[in-house]
Amino acid sequence: ANEGLEKQGCHPFYESVLSDPFVTESTVTYDPHRPVPGESFAEVLLRTGKLAEAKTEGEEVFPTTEVLLQLASDALPNDMTLGLAYLLALPQVLDANKCFEKQAHSALSLQLAAYYCSLQIYARLAPCFKDRCHPLYRADPKELIKMVTRHVTQYGHEAWPEDLVSLTKQLHYYNERLLDFTQAQVLQGLRKGVDVQRFTADDQYKRETILGLAETLEENVYSIALSLAQRYSVSRWEVLMTHLEFLFTDSGLSTVEIENRAQALHLFETLKTDPEGFHKHMVKYIYPTIGGFDHERLLYYFSLLESCHCADLGKYTIKPETHIRLLKKFKVVASGLNYKKLTDENMNPLEALEPVLSSQNILSISKLVPKIPAQDGRMLSPSALYTIWLQKLFWTGDPHLIKQVPESSPEWLRAYDVCVKYFDRLHPGDLITVVDAITFSPKAVTKLSVEARKEMTEKAVQTIKHFIEKPRKRNSEDDTQEASDSKLTYADALHHLEKSLAHLETLTHSFLVSLKTSEQEVLRKYGDLYDLSRSERGKVHDQAVAMCLDGLPLRMIEQLLQVAVGPLDISPKDVVQSAVGKIVSALSGCSADLGGSGDPLQVLEGVVAAVHTSVDQGEDLVSSEDLLEWLRPFCADDAWPVRPRIQVLQILGQSFNLTEEDGKLLVFFRTEAILKATWPQRQVDIADIENEENRRALFTELLESSHQEAEFQHLLLLLQAWPPMSQDSVITSSPWVRLMTGMLTRCAAENKDGLGNEILKICRSLYNTKQMLPAEGVKELCSRLLSRSLLLPALKLLLESRDERLHAVALEHVTAVGQVNDSNCDPELLSLLLDAGLLAKCVSTAFYPHMVQHLLASPQRGPWDAEGLAGHLQDAGHVAEAGSLLLAVRGTHRALRTFSAALSAGRHWV
Structure with a gap:
């Protein structure tokens, strides 16, 4: 109370x-x-x-x-x-x-x-x-x-x-x-949500509250804000500026209403006293809220800057007075113009102008553009404006000049004739831009016939010749503008268009026709790319490199280079060298556009295959020696990872019948790359790998010094990189057996299961190769695994062999298992036992019920014939087991699978 x-x-x-x-x-x-x-x-x-x-x-x-x-x-x-x-x-x-x-x-x-x-x-x-x-x-x-x-x-x-x-x-x-x-x-x-206690005690809150009250159209609230500002020494200028910002941003008033209110409140009498602060607030808080299409408000904005003496403040590329003149004109001739986009220093002003250009306003706007800066800081030229308008006029039409978008060649030619009438407004460089946009653009390739494009180019040539013969009169301002805006002459433009005409003539060549009409999308794509290239050296070179990276035949690339208007001074060898350079760049971790899959090794395989085919066909374009020369620096540079360098060398070795010296060199590169990655102190020379005896000696040396898993992994790479070694009379001398034995005896014991799986993985990688271990090697390796209590991988190796003796060894170990668990059994092992046909021999083992359960759980019973397996069981004297298996396979309820039912089923069905 x-x-x-x-x-x-x-x-x-x-x-x-x-x-x-x-x-x-x-x-x-x-x-x-x-x-x-x-x-x-x-x-x-x-x-x-x-x-x-x-x-x-x-x-x-x-x-x-x-x-x-x-x-x-x-x-x-x-x-x-x-x-x-x-x-x-x-x-x-x-x-x-x-x-x-x-x-x-x-x-x-x-x-x-x-x-x-x-x-x-x-x-x-x-x-x-x-x-x-x-x-x-x-x-x-x-x-x-x-x-x-x-x-x-x-x-x-x-x-x-x-x-x-x-x-x-x-x-x-x-x-x-x-x-x-x-x-x-x-x-x-006032019910404005003011916290009275906080207003009394917090000066910052007090100031923010007063400024917040100034953001209103209610006269009594605005008056209170002014009196509070005076009472608490808040700048009157700041209160008025806040009110002006509110009028522009959140008041919902029209520009005329804002102007009337600002005059009625005499805002600018105070705001003018600090031009710099006024300019800062206008630019930072008010300008971003004005829409680019709101010309009236933008005009008022720049008028305020001008009247408050802000013209010399800030870094203006366009002064406020110029903005005012431009906006007054654009309001009349281009009301749909995004003026802010037009004057944004980070955007191309021509992109803002292009949507609003028409035959009715092009002349008026061309008189305004010299006051508008381009992105490079120079002022726009009328020629640049006509350049974008003529492209728009040709492709989209105009309500007064070209009322409908053309569809047939005669209609396109008539549209072009309309455009030609304005060519005298263009500088030579801009004239080239317009003609190229009409005759050498993706739209031109799809919408215009080659004959129509040739006719258009010929008309442009005739027009330029006319300009050269009878120069039009220009005033000094035009001459100065042209000199500053264009470094090209009409002679340059004439040469450019004559080359365009020559390029269009090549499109009728049978090779180009076959590309553009091919059923293969990739060939049609390259046909269109050539069409757009105008036989420019850079574009043709890039296209040829892209074709090479896609694995296309070198003969096709040579034909492309021959058809193009020359001289280009590009050979198929130059193209392949550039393609290989891109691949090496991608392998080195740099960004490179390889197209297709983007996998540099796959792309390299395609390039090597194309070169290989070319060599086989007797084409003297690129040789295997060339490829080796271009790839040798990458393969010899130990700054890059070992595996991709090895893979590059393997790709070369698989595709070419290398000479003995080249073969030794490849083996040397492979060996050197691996040793530098793991044994950098061991210098290797070509003598260390020139024959099998020396390679064995090097392997033994490295094996004896290896104790870490990474070292054994690189020894694995080394054996894969070398040619297969001859079989040893003593199986324990096999490099593969010695490698895996070393891994078992020297690697850390805490990851024993992972080590066993790694051994299994290595052995499987050798299947169906010249280096596949013989049965004696598998048996020796399994004994080493069993000595380390790695029964599961040992059983898998024994069962994956096709040797019956190894199956018998596996069966002995299976029989010896008293209890099945995750350490000695998994679904893969059960599948291998069934694949080996050992179901009948495993009846007395702990594995049998698991094998039957695995058989029944496999979708579609897997690859196994249940009736055949039941027959093997009966042949082995296990009639009840055979019957029980058949009852289970045929879906008989478990309660009905009695011993007598199983016996009867075995005798009846098997």
């Missing part, structure tokens, strides 16, 4: 004296049966202290400050007069601030604090009577606060005694707080 001090608490006796006081209910109702409320601890403590002080006759003074503060805090909500009396009794006047700061911030509590300070100041300046009540305490508190405040503010702090300076500061502080609170109450009444 009244904890917020919203009302003045008083004793019921004085209730009629005050307006709307707070009276405690317990003090109003007198009930004889209700016990008297007990005294508070603070009251008892104060009385006791004063009694003790009286007993010592004042020799021991009782410290009353904390007790009086507590009594005042307790009394203020219920009896403000009593609370004030407690505070006036404090020994130190300023200690009362502790009590006031604890109270809720209300108008009443802040007034009480100011009243307390006023009483204390007045009492010190005019001491009170001691024998009777001074009129000071009967004065109206509000009038007293005003009088004392007015009196102390007339003079500086130095005019007052030291003890009054602190009191005057406190009085000023509470007056300010009261004013803040009153203003905050007004804000709260």
